[in-house]
Amino acid sequence: MFANIRQSVADWIFRAAVPEAPPVTLVQRRIFILPTRQGYFFAFTLLLLLMASINYTLSLGFLLTFLLAAMGGVAMLHTWRNLAHLKLRPGHCPPVFAGETAHFGVTIETPSRTRFAVAIRRRDAEPSYADVELGNVAVVSLPSAAVRRGRVACGRLEIFTRYPVGLFHAWSYFDFGLQVIVYPQPDASAGAPPTQSHGEAEEGIPVPGDDEFNQLRPYHAGDPPRQIAWKALARGQGLLTKEFNATASSEMWFDWNDARALDPESRLSVLCHWVLEAERMGQSYGLRLPGTSIEPGRGDAHRTRCLNALALHGDPKPQ
Template identity: 45%
Template sequence: MAVTATGLLSTLRAAADRWLFRIGPVETAPIRLVQRRIYVLPTAAGLAFAGALLAMLLASINYNLSLGYGLVFLLGGAAVASIVHAFRNLLGLSIRPARCMPVFCGDTAGFVLQIDNPRPGRRPALRLRAHGELADFDIGPAQAASVTLPCPTHHRGELALGRTVLETTWPLGLIRAWSVFVPELNCLVYPAPEPAPPAPPEDGEGDEGRHGRLRDGDDDFAGLRAHRSADSPRHVAWKVLARGGPMLTKQYANWSGQDLQLDWTTLPAHLDGEQRLSRLAAWVLQAEQGGRRYALALPGSAIELGQGPAHLQRCLSALARFGSPTAPRGRQP
């Protein structure tokens, strides 16, 4: 029953958003806040203030207090003026989605929005709200602000920023002006690496499989080879040449572990899909940190041997998008 009630409430809210706030698919940038996109209502403090003014007005009428009338109308005029100021604090702002760096599941995604203020006046006390999280900021006259909205991640895959609210209660906190929009901004959420994974499978035979592979580098002396015209003079074996030997070049190299073949099908059968992805993510990170080349094989796709930041990102992205999971938008503001 609880699940049905929650689903019904979400459906009704989505229908209300589409009808009242004209919320639909993602919007193309820039998103400009024109007059018809800004809504104004009193806050809880504003309703309490209105109630106090009503009580003061009734008392002034009952006791025929001229100063009471003047105070009520003065405070009422200030409240009405705050409606205009709150509305103008949002009017004309332009919003552009910037970026969101990939994160691991469980970390906080930082959605960055670029908000431009074309007016030669300061825009104070603004607030962004999405996924139940808040970000407060100000914008100077004719300036732009990059605002980072932190959102927790609970599922791997593509996390959309989704329904976002830009609001203000400036200047008195009695009136809330807000606008709702859906920017085209997603965050790629990698699967969380397994905390203490077992050692990755070691394939290979002979000395290379047991001891590793010799690669060009500059860490350890690995022997001499015939001199080439492109070799640095610093690497020439001058002592050998002085003894009447041929011109040779000192060879330096790095010893690194064997190449890894990370395959979904070789994982233990008792691991479910998400656990397999977490273990593969941990192995990919270990291989990259250890300076080893690695390949990744998933059902329906494969990534060849490689190494480096670009290869790491490619493998982690394949793990994040495996099965095309849809990350929920979370609690709406």
């Protein structure tokens, strides 16, 4: 109930442009504070003590009541100061594959003393806590389930604290428009990427296969007997295994129509698996999707470009 009241108050007062330009500094007008459930119980107890002291004219009762009230006021001030003037910036939001957990990063800096038990959470999610030390940047990572490909939007975040005694809840809101790109889940059953090129390049590179002899290597347990170099063993060279290669084009194209699958999402999963396998083998590859064509290349930047194209194909709605 108290959380819903705080949400309603902030929704009515807080009107920030989205996304906000970093850094966001928690100035006085951005911080709200209300008693917690324990705080309301504390105030009710003080009221009972005050009424009893008045009724029975208890000097020590007045002393205890006003002493506790003063301590409550000091606690409220410290709770508010634990958030005041903190600087917030967007952190790293690495891409993930569908079915994994996305993480939204937020960094916190303090201009003065150390701040304790500062928490950040998404709406209706569990908070992540951090102590913010002077001179260091605290990094808070907020997890979120990435159910399907596309974009996962973080939404508005709440930063709050109940330090030091839990009688008051001080909070603020901010929104950097954080998003995580979710790639399609690779389909391991798609097998190796097609070795036949659809490009114009003629040079070839070796890939694992059975066409041409490549080299002899030391025997490993489990190698098939037909690949053992028996002649080399007879010459006293030890137990060796013959390794063969096939020749594939130096450029491969992964085409939408080549991914045999029942539905578009399954096709994207097949293409995602081929992209990862080609990158792992150091192969140059291109990607063709309806309305999108990426020229052959290799490397982390090219891999990211292809995976982004697969993740955002058809402009799926943000999660």
